[in-house]
Amino acid sequence: MISAGIDAGSRSIKVVLFDTEQACLVASGIVDQGVEQQRLAEALFERCLAQAQLERAAVGACVATGYGRNAIAFADTAITEITCHARGVYHGAPDARAIVEIGGQDSKVILIETGGRVRDFSMNDRCAAGSGRFLEVVAGRLGIALAAFGELSRASRTPALISSMCVVFAETEIIGLLADGQAPADIAAGVQAAIAARVAALAGRKLMAPILFTGGVALVPGMASALEQALAQPVRVAPEPLLTGAIGAALLAAERRRATSPPTADR
């Protein structure tokens, strides 16, 4: 069966089509988030179908997740990103016991147990200081593209100490650091350390390993090692970290479909 997962995140929409028999992705796509979420998601979904040379009728089940999940009317149901990330990570890394997910506007620490079930979770969705938004703001202030931000941080010799707990004030602090002649690379590394520290505080205590890192921020070079330092534990970037939620949604869609379908002779 082909199942679809739509992750309507705060910064981008991700769609995957998943072949449950072959246990592999048959198509995926990403588009920037916008006001017309439903239309954007549907257009991306159609693109993915075309990419896989499938008709819409071939998709047996569809689950939406992410911050905009309830706006995706063509999905069969909506499931939170907590559950979907856990399922998506379990698919690629069944040994995972903790997930750190840093997205565009929030961050989460999810504890999972055998079978990929969520054991517990903590979430920061009230403060941008622990999210990808912080990176965007600082990249803008430094006048570089977000994609180059991580590379820049790698050149740091002495990461700057960002003391502020708030993105708005941190921006002011960064202006001061730049005025003092601090190297942009050190500021970039300092910001990554500050985000990692916020996430480590969210985790609260030593996490059970292995720890998998998902979400768009996992793709930023240097963030995983900043996280490792803050958590004092090894951190693995999940396969396809940007798509983890959508993959989990597709897998859950298929499981729900199987659970509700009447038994057939070949099952």
Next chain:
Amino acid sequence: MSESLGDAPRKLGLDAWDQRYAALRQAGLSEPEYGGPLGRHVFERGDLRLRHLEFDNSAAALRLWNFLLTENERLRQARTRGEKIVGTMKDLGTVPVMAYALPRVRAFYPDGAWWTPCLMECSDGLLQQADLQGIDGSFCPVRALLPAFETEAHFPQPDWLVCSTGAVCDDFTAIAQRLERLGHPICWWEMPRRRSPDPGEPACTLPGGGLAPAVQVQWVRDELERVRAGLSGLVGQPLTDEQLRDGIREANRVRRLLGALREAAHGAPSAPLPALELLVAEMLTLHFCSDRDETVAVLAELLVEVQTRCAQGHAVLAANAVRVYWVNPVADLRVLNRLEEWGGRVCGSDYMFTHALDLIPETLPPLEALARTALADPMVGPTADRAERIVAECRAWGAEALVVARIPGASHCAREGAIIREEVRAKVGLPTIDLEIPPVCDAMLPTLDSRLQALLEAARARRST
């Protein structure tokens, strides 16, 4: 009553309730003097939040809400009749037992004014006025009491003010001190921080099963003796042990009724009453909503409704609703509706005053009994003690998940939520979340919904294995 009209238990919005009210009246509903349609509280008193809530459809629930929402009128009527009004602050449940032991005395909690901005969607301006008085949003929403004292638009000026201090949060102490500086004298009594007895140290058993050093119980007893003297001075006659014993017996009547209600509601396989009504019912034990006898009548009717529903196998929520233990009251009542909307039910609660639910010992000297009750307050001892009780109740009620609610600015224990969650996670293995809920949470509903939904999803997933 609801069954007699052929209506199954369900939740109704305000407009639907007012239609139902008309039908109930036509069918012969008899009401106390504070009765009437719920919608009037919006139009007459500005309780705008009611428009966004869903209520249980029973006549017993209507009476409960009307009783709650007419308290200020009740206090004003009492004042007109020349009764004495005691403003008791912070202790939550102990001093009112003493005050109501006296004839023609009513006690209420001015700190309960923190609900006013929540119910009135901040249209009352209390929080803004508190800002202007220098007590801003970094303080507990109890700060709403300061302008409420000044404007007298909500409750009448008490004849006497009494406030516990010591093992209370810094915010509250600061706000109460500011109140005194504004010209409202306060009788302060000190509550020590409860500790475990040292090895070999004489100790007393507290209601709820905890222990406290005898020396602390004696201390609180002496402090309550001062409160007794103050109350006696207020009415010009001594508050006797006999009156206190009667007062304790009456308070225990309320607590027994509430205990039976909790037992019936939480123990039922399907929820016979929504969480909001259960929260309001629990709050009645604090100071009897300024009418102790009526509190008994309101709770008794609610209990009958719940027992009837249980006996008939009726429920107000789906049978497979996830059983959630809820910690701390919510600033915005709407959140409890949302939990139920997403498929949860509250199956147990610690709204910060569990000591006011426990029976006060009737065989001890009355002040000794009250001192032990006051010391059992979950907020005056280590959070670990509170967590232990929560763990026990989670087990007893078969909770599948735990929510710790927080109120912005309320700082009784910065680590409270984390400690409780860790204990519950470690000992019962439940998924947990904390929710920060402001007085009006509309702008935060998407994130609050996500957390609640994720919690319920996690709990449901655990059922399948």
